[in-house]
Amino acid sequence: MTMRIERINNGIVLDHIKAGMGIHILKLFEVELLHTKIDYASYIDSPSLGMKDIIKIENLDVDPKMLMKMALLAPDITISFIRDGHVDKKVKPEVPPLVEGVINCPNPKCITQQEVYLTSRFQVAFEEDGRLRQQCLFCEHIFYS
Amino acid sequence: MRKSHKIDEHTIGEKMEPFAFKGRHIIDTADLSNDEIMHLVKVCDEIQAMGDDKARTLCKGKILATLFWEPSTRTRLSFEAAMYRLGGNVLGFSEAKSSSVSKGETLADTIKTVSLYADIIAMRHPMEGSALAASQYSEVPVINGGDGPHLHPTQTLGDIYTLIKEKGRLEGLKMGFLGDLLFGRTVHTLVRVLARFGVELHFFSPEGLNIPAYVRSDLEAKGAVFTEQEGLGGRLAELDALYVTRLQKERFFSEEEYLRKKNSYVVDRETLTRAKDDVLVLHPLPRNEEIHPNVDGLPNAGYFRQATYGMQMRMSLISTCLGVKA
Numbered sequence: 073m074t075m076r077i078e079r080i081n082n083g084i085v086l087d088h089i090k091a092g093m094g095i096h097i098l099k100l101f102e103v104e105l106l107h108t109k110i111d112y113a114s115y116i117d118s119p120s121l122g123m124k125d126i127i128k129i130e131n132l133d134v135d136p137k138m139l140m141k142m143a144l145l146a147p148d149i150t151i152s153f154i155r156d157g158h159v160d161k162k163v164k165p166e167v168p169p170l171v172e173g174v175i176n177c178p179n180p181k182c183i184t185q186q187e188v189y190l191t192s193r194f195q196v197a198f199e200e201d202g203r204l205r206q207q208c209l210f211c212e213h214i215f216y217s
Numbered sequence: 218m219r220k221s222h223k224i225d226e227h228t229i230g231e232k233m234e235p236f237a238f239k240g241r242h243i244i245d246t247a248d249l250s251n252d253e254i255m256h257l258v259k260v261c262d263e264i265q266a267m268g269d270d271k272a273r274t275l276c277k278g279k280i281l282a283t284l285f286w287e288p289s290t291r292t293r294l295s296f297e298a299a300m301y302r303l304g305g306n307v308l309g310f311s312e313a314k315s316s317s318v319s320k321g322e323t324l325a326d327t328i329k330t331v332s333l334y335a336d337i338i339a340m341r342h343p344m345e346g347s348a349l350a351a352s353q354y355s356e357v358p359v360i361n362g363g364d365g366p367h368l369h370p371t372q373t374l375g376d377i378y379t380l381i382k383e384k385g386r387l388e389g390l391k392m393g394f395l396g397d398l399l400f401g402r403t404v405h406t407l408v409r410v411l412a413r414f415g416v417e418l419h420f421f422s423p424e425g426l427n428i429p430a431y432v433r434s435d436l437e438a439k440g441a442v443f444t445e446q447e448g449l450g451g452r453l454a455e456l457d458a459l460y461v462t463r464l465q466k467e468r469f470f471s472e473e474e475y476l477r478k479k480n481s482y483v484v485d486r487e488t489l490t491r492a493k494d495d496v497l498v499l500h501p502l503p504r505n506e507e508i509h510p511n512v513d514g515l516p517n518a519g520y521f522r523q524a525t526y527g528m529q530m531r532m533s534l535i536s537t538c539l540g541v542k543a
């Protein structure tokens with residue numbers, strides 16, 4: 073496997089991202105990535121996924137809610153927390169069947185779009201083809217990632 | 218994949234469960250088991266059997282709030298008439314313009330406030346899932362009178378009551394649905410409940426306005442018996458009931474296509490000569506041209522009686538959710 077990106081000393085390494093989804097993962101961050109060194113390689117050969125994306129972000133930490141958001145976009149994702157050049161811990165977030173307050177419903181007619189204090193609720197399950205089915209429990213709109 | 222609080226309609230079976238409607242919200246017919254629906258039907262009959270004067274004592278001193286962020290005169294009047302016939306009082310608003318919503322009040326704040334004034338809420342709101350959201354904020358039962366194009370359970374329950382009163386049963390009935398079946402929310406909810414009760418479904422719609430894929434796959438999953446075709450054609454003679462829906466010109470590809478096809482979706486006296494003598498014609502109202510007024514005088518015209526049954530079902534829902542009727 074050819075690595076197109078450099079080692080980092082402190083930060084996070086996001087690996088096993090379904091190819092092409094890396095850009096969507098990066099979009100989850102708003103201001104955190106300003107003035108930050110990011111390495112992003114996409115469509116790398118992967119023995120388990122066929123093709124995958126890898127992202128390395130220096131001097132960044134992520135909370136459990138962000139881990140869940142990333143897992144909903146890329147269910148196979150692994151996150152390594154790097155400290156002083158070593159892997160401090162490596163996690164693979166599990167997607168629970170009920171996801172509350174993590175993602176927003178994309179249906180513009182959904183009440184959760186209007187009532188900002190309403191906690192979003194999604195029923196989440198894998199389809200036979202491996203896609204992640206997400207159903208808003210308010211409008212019952214279904215979408216996939 | 219249903220909401221977690223839902224009761225699986227297939228697990229209840231023959232066993233009669235005790236019914237706990239008091240304090241309950243009515244958001245979606247999928248939340249109700251077949252036995253619970255039949256219980257609501259039984260309460261409709263019981264209230265009617267009490268006679269008008271006695272029925273008017275049931276909700277004496279109780280207040281229904283009708284909160285209509287989106288105008289729907291028919292549904293609102295039906296709820297309000299239902300409450301007055303139970304002896305209760307009504308307050309509310311009939312469009313967002315005239316309410317505090319136009320001043321930017323959230324649904325949460327409106328519901329929290331109104332549930333301090335009223336004993337029960339009937340609401341219509343243009344956003345999908347609004348009734349479920351409201352039920353989370355409310356101290357009192359919320360009845361969904363339509364959440365955008367999503368759900369409209371009281372219409373469905375009224376239609377079920379209509380069929381039972383007019384046809385005496387649901388199981389084995391052959392029921393036709395005519396018109397625009399793609400956008401008709403009424404039909405989507407109704408057919409899924411009818412399938413649970415063993416009604417045979419026959420769909421007649423213009424090409425491109427057929428029932429949506431998710432309804433079709435849901436019916437297949439329930440093992441429902443159903444057919445789909447264009448125009449009424451030969452099957453008309455087999456039907457026990459025909460549910461006609463509004464045919465809107467703008468749904469058609471062109472004005473020309475509308476004019477060409479319109480006649481296959483209009484029911485008049487001549488159409489009914491090809492049907493069973495006692496075929497029941499229903500329509501959620503308001504209608505356009507799809508039922509000719511010359512049908513109105515026939516005993517087959519069930520659509521005005523349907524509005525009465527709808528109101529009676531709302532009486533049943535209000536009184537059971539308030540707990541004044543077990």
Ligand SMILES: [Zn+2]
Pocket residue numbers: 177178179182183184208209210211212213346
């Ligand atoms: Zn939604």
